[in-house]
Amino acid sequence: MPSADRRLQPRRKPRQVRAELTRERILAAAAHVFAEYGYAAGTTNRIAEHARVSIGSLYQYFPNKDALLAELMVRHIDRGTWTEADRLDLSPGSLEPLIRALVRDAIDHHRDDPQLLRIMIEETSFSQDLVDAIDRHGRSRVEQVRGLLARHPDVHVRDLGAAAELIVFTVEANTHKLMADPRTLPVETLENELVDMITRYLRGNAGGNDEGSGA
Structure with a gap:
C-alpha cells in the first residue's frame, strides 16, 4: 500500500449544512470537469467556475486538484459495498x-x-x-x-x-x-x-x- 501524501489532506470538514452543500457542489463539479476536459486541463479554476464558487472558497475545502481527485476515489470505493x-x-x-x-x-x-x-x-x-x-x-x-x-x-x-x-x-x-x-x-x-x-x-x-x- 503506498504511503499517504499529506499535501492531499482536505483542509476543512464541513460542520454546517451550507458548508456541506458547497463541498458537495465542488466535488460534483470536479467529477464533471475531469471527465469532460481530462486531468491536465481540469484545473481548480475551471472546477470553481463550474461549481459557481470562488477559487478561494474551493481552496478552503481542498488544497489542490489532486486532493479533489483523491476524494472522488474515496467516494467511488465507499459506494462499492456488496x-x-x-x-x-x-x-x-x-x-x-x-x-x-x-x-x-x-x-x-x-x-x-x-x-x-x-x-x-x-x-x-x-x-x-x-x-x-x-x-x-x-x-x-x-x-x-x-x-x-x-x-x-x-x-x-x-x-x-x-x-x-x-x-x-x-x-x-x-x-x-x-x-x-x-x-x-x-x-x-x-x-x-x-x-x-x-x-x-x-x-x-x-x-x-x-x-x-x-x-
Missing part, C-alpha cells in the same frame, strides 16, 4: 450464480463514467483518507467473500482466506482495467470469463483436500 451478498442462495449447485452475482456487482459499480474511472485509476495520488478507504474496503470485501465460500458446499480450496483474497483482487483488478476502457473487451465477455475461471478454481480440489470446506 449489499446483496446476504441474500444469495448457498445451496448445492448454486456456486456459479453466486460468483456471477459477485462479478456483476463489481461491473455494475464501474459502469457510470469510463472516462472518469480511467482518470481516477491513472492519476489519483494517495491521501490518508484514500489509503484508509482502500484498506477498509479490501478487508470488508475479502471477509464477506470468505464467509460465503466457507458456507458453500461446492467450494473445495486449501485456504479459504487466500482464495477470498485472490478472487477479490482478480475481480476488481480486471473490472477496473476493462471498464475504464470498455472498447477492449465486451462487458458480457468479461463477466462470463471471470465467472468461468473463478468457478472452476473453487471447484478444482473437490474430493482432494477437505480442509478448505470448513469455516
Whole structure:
C-alpha cells in the first residue's frame, strides 16, 4: 500500500449544512470537469467556475486538484459495498450464480463514467483518507467473500482466506482495467470469463483436500 501524501489532506470538514452543500457542489463539479476536459486541463479554476464558487472558497475545502481527485476515489470505493451478498442462495449447485452475482456487482459499480474511472485509476495520488478507504474496503470485501465460500458446499480450496483474497483482487483488478476502457473487451465477455475461471478454481480440489470446506 503506498504511503499517504499529506499535501492531499482536505483542509476543512464541513460542520454546517451550507458548508456541506458547497463541498458537495465542488466535488460534483470536479467529477464533471475531469471527465469532460481530462486531468491536465481540469484545473481548480475551471472546477470553481463550474461549481459557481470562488477559487478561494474551493481552496478552503481542498488544497489542490489532486486532493479533489483523491476524494472522488474515496467516494467511488465507499459506494462499492456488496449489499446483496446476504441474500444469495448457498445451496448445492448454486456456486456459479453466486460468483456471477459477485462479478456483476463489481461491473455494475464501474459502469457510470469510463472516462472518469480511467482518470481516477491513472492519476489519483494517495491521501490518508484514500489509503484508509482502500484498506477498509479490501478487508470488508475479502471477509464477506470468505464467509460465503466457507458456507458453500461446492467450494473445495486449501485456504479459504487466500482464495477470498485472490478472487477479490482478480475481480476488481480486471473490472477496473476493462471498464475504464470498455472498447477492449465486451462487458458480457468479461463477466462470463471471470465467472468461468473463478468457478472452476473453487471447484478444482473437490474430493482432494477437505480442509478448505470448513469455516
